[in-house]
Amino acid sequence: MATSPYAVAQPEGLSNRNFTRLAEVINDTSGIKMPISKKTMIEGRLRRRVAALELPDLNAYCDYLFDSSDFEAELIHLINVATTNKTDFFREPAHFEFMTRTALPALAEAGQRKVKIWSAAASIGAEAYTLAMVMEEFRRGGPGLDYSILATDICTEVLAQGTSGRFPKAMIDPVPIDLRRRYILQSRDPAADEVRIAPALRTKVAFARLNLIDKTYPVGSDMDFIFCRNILIYFDKPTQERVLSRLCDHLRPGGYLVLGHSESAVGVDLPVVAVVNTIFQKV
Numbered sequence: 171m172a173t174s175p176y177a178v179a180q181p182e183g184l185s186n187r188n189f190t191r192l193a194e195v196i197n198d199t200s201g202i203k204m205p206i207s208k209k210t211m212i213e214g215r216l217r218r219r220v221a222a223l224e225l226p227d228l229n230a231y232c233d234y235l236f237d238s239s240d241f242e243a244e245l246i247h248l249i250n251v252a253t254t255n256k257t258d259f260f261r262e263p264a265h266f267e268f269m270t271r272t273a274l275p276a277l278a279e280a281g282q283r284k285v286k287i288w289s290a291a292a293s294i295g296a297e298a299y300t301l302a303m304v305m306e307e308f309r310r311g312g313p314g315l316d317y318s319i320l321a322t323d324i325c326t327e328v329l330a331q332g333t334s335g336r337f338p339k340a341m342i343d344p345v346p347i348d349l350r351r352r353y354i355l356q357s358r359d360p361a362a363d364e365v366r367i368a369p370a371l372r373t374k375v376a377f378a379r380l381n382l383i384d385k386t387y388p389v390g391s392d393m394d395f396i397f398c399r400n401i402l403i404y405f406d407k408p409t410q411e412r413v414l415s416r417l418c419d420h421l422r423p424g425g426y427l428v429l430g431h432s433e434s435a436v437g438v439d440l441p442v443v444a445v446v447n448t449i450f451q452k453v
């Protein structure tokens with residue numbers, strides 16, 4: 171078949187050897203699986219970094235990374251590129267309903283004064299700020315439960331956005347109207363496409379970089395809730411089991427581990443019992 175004279179030149183892709191080198195270092199560092207089916211995705215995402223560094227192409231990026239005297243610093247950028255950060259406010263709302271209807275009333279009834287929550291793959295913080303709204307609403311409803319929320323992620327770009335507390339307007343669609351009025355600030359500029367989380371909530375959420383495949387986590391072992399949602403699916407089974415086991419070490423007895431809708435701790439030897447689908451309680 172004749173080649174069209176109008177065919178658009180394709181930018182050069184990664185050689186298979188270079189993709190394999192990147193995939194290995196991404197997997198070793200973050201636990202994220204990088205099969206060959208992800209090659210086009212990684213190429214697309216890496217192009218912005220290649221342009222920022224003014225490198226000629228993706229293969230030159232590999233030389234730059236692996237020959238760099240500051241490999242560790244560039245690795246942070248590569249991991250940022252490899253992570254998928256999709257998230258939403260009030261994502262999987264049954265988890266927040268369980269907190270409001272079951273778990274928090276039980277804690278208040280037992281006389282607990284403060285609740286410690288960890289959002290362990292927080293992305294830009296939509297989950298953590300949702301939790302802050304849930305806690306504030308529970309406080310409004312009666313018993314005085316103070317709270318703190320730790321939001322961690324491996325990706326430095328999402329942590330910076332979470333810390334800023336600024337989100338595109340469209341992201342707050344799932345937030346109920348009355349909560350928007352109480353906890354989300356609109357810009358004075360009607361043309362601005364951005365909203366801000368109210369300072370009262372922002373002071374309750376601390377963001378930090380934490381890699382879930384590290385052997386230890388510099389986090390207290392008395393968490394009441396650990397949300398680790400929509401991240402285990404990116405890890406292989408042995409990594410999932412190690413992460414789950416370490417997370418359980420950071421729950422107090424009676425504390426809850428909350429996973430994403432397509433994730434499970436069933437069949438893994440953990441000190442938890444299933445409470446409802448995807449919510450587990452430490453024994």
Ligand SMILES: C[S@@+](CC[C@H](N)C(=O)[O-])C[C@H]1O[C@@H](n2cnc3c(N)ncnc32)[C@H](O)[C@@H]1O
Pocket residue numbers: 199200201202253254255256257258261290291292293294297322323324325328380381382383398399400401404430
């Ligand atoms: C799909 S988002 C899920 C966000 C949120 N938990 C939710 O369910 O909406 C997964 C997050 O896990 C983070 N992540 C990937 N590997 C990680 C690791 N090894 N340690 C900590 N966070 C990681 C990614 O950067 C990304 O922000």
